[in-house]
Amino acid sequence: MAAAQPAAAPAAGPAEPSHGLRILLIWLPLALAADLVIWFVWGPHLPPGDMSNTAANQQFDIKVLSVMAAPVMLAVLIFAGYAMVTWRTRDGDEEDGPPIEGNARVQVSWIVVTTVIVLSLFVFGFAELVTSNGAGAGAGPAPIWKPGGRPLVVQVIAQQWLFTYRYPQYGGFETTDLVLPVGQSVQFNVTSLDVIHSFWAYQLGVKADANPQVNNVAYTTAEHTGEVTVRCSELCGLWHGAMFDYGRVVSVAAFQSWARATETRVAKITRTLPAYALVYYPNEIKGLNKFYYEAGLPGAGGGFYGNQYYPNEP
Amino acid sequence: MSVLARAVTLAVAFLAVVGLAVFVVVHILLAEPPTVDFTAGHAAGQPVSMTIMADPVNDVSDHPDWVSYFVRSPQSGQWVHSTIWQLPAHTRINVTAYQFDTCDPLRNQFNGRVSGTVGNVMSVSGEAAGVNGKGISVVNSDTTCGVAHTFSVPELGINVPLAGETYTGKNECTQGPCAISTAHTTTTFSFITPGPGQYRWQCFIPCGLASVDGNGHAMSTIGFMTGYLDVVS
Numbered sequence: 001m002a003a004a005q006p007a008a009a010p011a012a013g014p015a016e017p018s019h020g021l022r023i024l025l026i027w028l029p030l031a032l033a034a035d036l037v038i039w040f041v042w043g044p045h046l047p048p049g050d051m052s053n054t055a056a057n058q059q060f061d062i063k064v065l066s067v068m069a070a071p072v073m074l075a076v077l078i079f080a081g082y083a084m085v086t087w088r089t090r091d092g093d094e095e096d097g098p099p100i101e102g103n104a105r106v107q108v109s110w111i112v113v114t115t116v117i118v119l120s121l122f123v124f125g126f127a128e129l130v131t132s133n134g135a136g137a138g139a140g141p142a143p144i145w146k147p148g149g150r151p152l153v154v155q156v157i158a159q160q161w162l163f164t165y166r167y168p169q170y171g172g173f174e175t176t177d178l179v180l181p182v183g184q185s186v187q188f189n190v191t192s193l194d195v196i197h198s199f200w201a202y203q204l205g206v207k208a209d210a211n212p213q214v215n216n217v218a219y220t221t222a223e224h225t226g227e228v229t230v231r232c233s234e235l236c237g238l239w240h241g242a243m244f245d246y247g248r249v250v251s252v253a254a255f256q257s258w259a260r261a262t263e264t265r266v267a268k269i270t271r272t273l274p275a276y277a278l279v280y281y282p283n284e285i286k287g288l289n290k291f292y293y294e295a296g297l298p299g300a301g302g303g304f305y306g307n308q309y310y311p312n313e314p
Numbered sequence: 315m316s317v318l319a320r321a322v323t324l325a326v327a328f329l330a331v332v333g334l335a336v337f338v339v340v341h342i343l344l345a346e347p348p349t350v351d352f353t354a355g356h357a358a359g360q361p362v363s364m365t366i367m368a369d370p371v372n373d374v375s376d377h378p379d380w381v382s383y384f385v386r387s388p389q390s391g392q393w394v395h396s397t398i399w400q401l402p403a404h405t406r407i408n409v410t411a412y413q414f415d416t417c418d419p420l421r422n423q424f425n426g427r428v429s430g431t432v433g434n435v436m437s438v439s440g441e442a443a444g445v446n447g448k449g450i451s452v453v454n455s456d457t458t459c460g461v462a463h464t465f466s467v468p469e470l471g472i473n474v475p476l477a478g479e480t481y482t483g484k485n486e487c488t489q490g491p492c493a494i495s496t497a498h499t500t501t502t503f504s505f506i507t508p509g510p511g512q513y514r515w516q517c518f519i520p521c522g523l524a525s526v527d528g529n530g531h532a533m534s535t536i537g538f539m540t541g542y543l544d545v546v547s
Binding site: 157159160161162164174176193194195237238239242245266268269272273274282285288 | 419421422423424426427451452454456457468469471514516518520529530533534535536540
């Protein structure tokens with residue numbers, strides 16, 4: 001019986017290069033360069049700017065997210081590009097590719113890295129909400145985090161299709177002008193008189209839903225003077241697109257001068273306004289005179305055409 | 315079914331859908347009332363007189379029970395059912411507004427102020443208003459029958475609350491455009507047009523009959539209680 005011949009050893013080919021190392025060496029400088037560009041060049045111009053503490057926080061958050069996302073995106077793109085170049089099908093190569101098997105080291109690394117990123121972003125996001133007292137978003141009628149001191153209260157009243165603003169610390173006057181002092185904490189009390197709107201003061205990084213019969217509180221502190229664009233960001237009817245105005249952040253002295261002058265100038269209309277309240281019920285006006293009661297009118301629009309036509313709730 | 319029949323069926327169905335889409339876009343989405351031109355023959359520096367009316371009814375549309383504005387054409391003198399008015403820039407516009415509707419409280423009493431007009435006042439005459447031509451800067455619609463509709467151009471800061479006509483059941487307007495002989499109030503005011511542009515205007519009384527909170531229907535349809543000023547150089 002002939003002895004069994006050992007199987008011929010496969011022909012030794014050229015040593016397989018370390019693809020991981022190659023990809024790392026391509027990725028590392030590109031990721032570093034991208035992060036530096038994002039942080040120092042692009043970052044200062046990212047929306048919504050740094051006019052207020054909330055806006056600056058949002059810009060910082062976007063920078064952090066971008067700096068974390070760019071290396072991940074580059075890793076995916078570089079790997080895809082490298083794979084297409086290195087492992088492409090060459091002329092005459094009709095062999096099947098090697099069977100794909102699990103790679104515990106790669107899988108564990110992927111899970112660990114992504115878990116660390118997500119959990120760290122969770123902690124980061126939570127801290128960002130706390131440090132800027134809600135990050136400029138509407139925090140509902142009873143915010144958990146409030147700034148210290150005594151903020152300037154500005155009530156934002158949305159209505160189809162206009163924003164008006166009341167200043168309860170200055171006699172409760174109402175105006176279409178949004179004027180704020182620089183360097184002073186501001187508390188926006190946002191509500192609506194009819195349908196759902198949203199108060200979006202872009203440069204301040206403030207965005208709060210304006211819902212009827214709800215007081216939605218948002219905080220900010222303007223850190224620079226300038227113009228603020230205010231828009232409604234909730235589709236609210238025919239003239240939603242035209243529901244915008246421009247506010248101003250001015251010096252404290254200029255604000256106080258404006259507030260006192262406006263309080264005096266509009267005193268006559270202020271006397272006709274309902275007492276300052278966190279929410280209003282325009283369909284249930286208590287001060288209506290005898291004429292309206294005799295005509296069966298409970299308030300603005302409400303019931304005017306009969307309840308069958310007029311639901312009180314939007 | 316033959317290939318030819320299938321192709322014809324497909325083509326017909328395709329054309330029907332396209333035709334329907336074109337009809338909806340042209341006749342519904344893009345439909346607008348005519349533009350009433352106050353610039354033709356206007357001499358620079360001269361004021362423009364504009365006469366408008368706010369009616370409780372109209373007999374010129376598919377919605378006769380909707381309140382509506384009308385404007386008097388400067389060319390024909392006829393009332394036109396339109397809320398798109400072309401005005402010359404940087405010009406004083408003297409407005410006479412006839413108001414035939416009954417009063418209603420404002421949703422926001424803040425809109426009871428007169429603003430953006432020359433002197434930030436208006437004048438109201440007519441028995442119902444009871445103020446007979448005096449300059450008025452504020453109207454409290456909760457305590458007087460002072461407001462039926464408003465003429466407001468938010469972008470220009472213009473707000474004029476038009477006095478309500480106290481309902482007596484006598485000589486009421488029942489057909490729009492209303493006859494001047496029927497019960498009404500007359501409000502006059504002036505404003506200065508800005509530079510060229512389109513500026514929307516609207517009523518701030520929630521007078522949209524049978525719509526949610528009164529802000530739909532006539533309030534949300536150009537040609538009734540809202541429109542725009544087409545200011546040209």
